[in-house]
Amino acid sequence: MWFDPACPWAWMTSRWLMQVEQVRDVRVTWSVMSLSVLNEGRELPDDYRDLMDRSWGPVRVIVAASREHGDQVIKPLYDAMGTRIHLQEMDDRPTVIKEALAEVGLPAELARFADSDEVDEQLRASHQRAIDLVGNDVGTPVIAVEGVAFFGPVVTPAPKGEQAGRLWDGCLLVAGTPGFYELKRSREKGPDFS
Structure with a gap:
C-alpha cells in the first residue's frame, strides 16, 4: 500500500488492510506517496494548496526515518501520525x-527533515513506483494486488473482520480479471473513523 499521512482515505484503507491481515494470509508492505508531489503545478483552491504545503513534512519524516532506521518504522510512524492527524484532528x-x-x-x-528537501529524491522515487503501477489519474491510497495496482479502495467506515476479508477477496477477483480498470461511484459522505 502507498499512502500519504495527510490523506483520510488512505487512513481508512490502511485500517481495512490491518483487518485483512488478521483474516487472510496477507502481509502488507507500507510505502509512501505524496499528494504534494501529485499536485505539483496544478491550480488548486487556496485551502487545498495550504494542505498540500503542510503535507510535505510528515511524509518526508517517514522517508528519513525509514532511510536511517529501516522500513520496519514506516507503519508505526504512519500509525502515530495518522492517529494525530485523523482521529485527534491535530x-x-x-x-x-x-x-x-x-x-x-x-x-x-x-523532525528536521520536514522542512528539508534532502530526502525528496527517495520520496519521489517511492511515489513514482506507485504511479508507474497504477497510472496518472489517481490519488492516494494505491494498493497493488498480485501485480495489479488500483487507486483505493475508498471505503468508509473501514470494514472489519470477515467483511474486510470479503472486500479483499473482491480485490483479488478484479486484479485477476484481464482488462479490468475501474469501479467508481460518487461519495456521499466523508471518512467515518469509528
Missing part, C-alpha cells in the same frame, strides 16, 4: 511529527 504538523517520533521511540532530530 493541524499543527510540527507537533504531530514531534509527538509521533517520541511515541515510536525515534530520535527527535528526524
